[in-house]
Amino acid sequence: MENSAVKEKEYLLVSFSICPYVQKVAFCMQQLGVDYKLRYINPYKEKPDWFVDVSPAGKVPVLVVVEKDNEIKDQKVLFESSVILEYLNDVSNNRFMPDDSYEKAIYRIKLKSVESLQSQLGGLFSQESEGLFSEKADLIRCSINDFESNIVDILSDEKENAGLLTFASAPFFFVIRLIEQITDYEILSSKSLIGKFANQIISSDTFKQTICESYYSDLASFFSAKKSFLSERTERFTASDNWEKQLSLLVE
CATH class of the missing domain: 3.40.30.10 (Glutaredoxin)
Structure with a gap:
């Protein structure tokens, strides 16, 4: 349009x-x-x-x-x-942030947590052992729960109309879902409010269009280069013939 x-x-x-x-x-x-x-x-x-x-x-x-x-x-x-x-x-004619300056500032403050979550997720990539990976995953899980309690009002609004939370968090949620698939660790509960929200946005047609053709192979190479627990699981996961198809099903 x-x-x-x-x-x-x-x-x-x-x-x-x-x-x-x-x-x-x-x-x-x-x-x-x-x-x-x-x-x-x-x-x-x-x-x-x-x-x-x-x-x-x-x-x-x-x-x-x-x-x-x-x-x-x-x-x-x-x-x-x-x-x-x-x-x-x-x-844009279709603004997705509040017009009021104060409300916009509060909106930004709440969504600062997305950047913190992304930073924590980056730390997960390099954990050398399964034990350290599990501990880091638990911390991220707790942070997501805290994040959810802080943005319940925004989640409610953006369930129907995409906004800054939708755009800012979708790539974070997507990578988490990929890591869960590769490692068999649940980090983001699909039964939680934010888990359902995450599944909704990463399966949307507009988000799918942001995934380039080489995305899965490039991400696998990035993970494998870390020489960590995640790299070991990635190498094991990508050994199967249809591994890219398995990952792509997450957004279907």
């Missing part, structure tokens, strides 16, 4: 294939019906000159916004997923 507020703009979103922060932005743009082009960069190879020009620090996501005024083009570049999401909210 065309969004009249942004139809005079062209968007280029630059990403690494498994970057959750880019996935947030892509999910938001899909949900809002904003047309954009997506270009992938290999983080393990030398960055091309055009990417260095728009992102001197070499980080993603990068949103390149080209505004067209007759024959004149003005290019602007935005960094950081939270900044880009707020920009998209401001230029």
Whole structure:
């Protein structure tokens, strides 16, 4: 669908294939019906000159916004997923954040917990033994329960209408579901309010469109390189012929 507020703009979103922060932005743009082009960069190879020009620090996501005024083009570049999401909210006719400044600030404070959860999840990747992995998974499970109690009101609102919580948390929930499938550890209960919410958003058609063709193989390679309990389980899981199909069923 065309969004009249942004139809005079062209968007280029630059990403690494498994970057959750880019996935947030892509999910938001899909949900809002904003047309954009997506270009992938290999983080393990030398960055091309055009990417260095728009992102001197070499980080993603990068949103390149080209505004067209007759024959004149003005290019602007935005960094950081939270900044880009707020920009998209401001230029969209379908705003997903509160208009009131105070309510918007409280909204941001509550959703800061998503960043903390993502950081904890990153620590799970490198746990060397099953015992350490289990302990870390228990801590994340407790943090998710605390997070749920803090955002019950937002969960209720966004169950019907996607908002910042939906966009910010979907990649986090998706990776958790993949890790659960690979390791046979339950981290996010499907019976909980937030577990049901997570299943709903990662199985949506708009979220599925943020998963690139090489996503599962690239994620498996990323996990395997950690030389950890998760890497051992990943190597065991990917030994089967249909392992990518098994993972893709999580969003069906």
